[in-house]
Amino acid sequence: MARIRHNILTDPSSLEKFCRGINLLKRDFSAGVTTNSLGLAGMNLPVSAYDQFVIWHYVAMNILTPQEPGLNPTARNAAHRGSVFLPWHRFMLLLLEQHLQRVLEDETFGLPYWDWAVDGDHQPIGEQPGLALWKETAIGGAGTPVEDGPFRFDREHPEDSFTVRFFEDVISGELSVPLADRGLVRQLQRPTSTLGLPTSQQVKTVLDDQTDYDIPNWDARCRKGIRNLLEGWIGFSPDSRSELHNRVHVWIGGDMGPGTSPNDPVFYLNHCNVDRIWEAWMVKHGRTYAPDDSSTNPVGHRLNDPIISLVTRLTTTPAKMLDVTNIYTYDALP
């Protein structure tokens, strides 16, 4: 029987299990995985089950597609700015969900989502950082580091704290280790910004106006298609290109900024909501995908190209990710 993914703000059990499970995965080194075994050079450091996902995301961000001479080598990467964005992250969430079920010893657990459009509709915009998700009783609020909630950092007891062990140095572009123990960094609406979270009207635009999954050239410059609109590269106003999924990353800021953004557990709440919107779109418009397997389309983003994970030997394809209703469903679709 398919498990059900719930709204984290209306299902206290999902909130409690999500936070407990994430903290268990941060401390789970049982698989004996190290940075060297993941193929990273340099110091050989142990990697927790949780941090394997952080490193996987970082690595995917640095695999450029296509790599063929003559084509723009930096337009896409193996998980973003191209057609594979939605199925790649669906696969990632499925694997994390399995790990959470394992440490929670609960096969019925479904990853919760954060319906950020409800918060995005809240006025005035300046109050959005104070809404329910960011309370101490939910996932904690802003901070450098975050000092409240289940993922807090305690300077007196860093060994008992939620710590960031690997992050992308955005100058060198390399995976780095903090010089000293540090917690999560979250800004929640940067000080100079007047931008709020995405709104329900914008989600409605995704569902009502887009009949194509993706269109040529299958990159961030496409002016149509649910993939590029939902990823957030099509502006709702002339001067904005960080919308929907991208807007949520930018609005939260801090560790949600670089390629190691899964450091912040809210990454999964955001992507689960993105996945929910994609699922709603497929229910309405059909379980379609583009591009097909033609050789003229970008390798790594085609219907039957393999999606490779650092956390399992299993691979999948976009085609296999289109219908997973036998694995999970959502309590409600937008």
Add this chain to the structure above:
Amino acid sequence: MVTTYTITIDDQPVRGHLNIDNDGSVHYHAIPNQEFLSMIGMVKRIIDLSIDLGAIDSGGHDHSGHDHDSGEG
């Protein structure tokens, strides 16, 4: 057309993958969810994020009440 940039911040070379579109907007794969209207805007954002995440010293510059306009798109 191929453009080449050499960017350093405090003598450290910026080495992540850059993409510059035909309209001049800039994307930097190390900050994957944003595009910038100019290279200067991108570098400002790299500096802000590096300070926030403790990758470089702020030199006593307190970032808690503001950040720098990066002209992000």
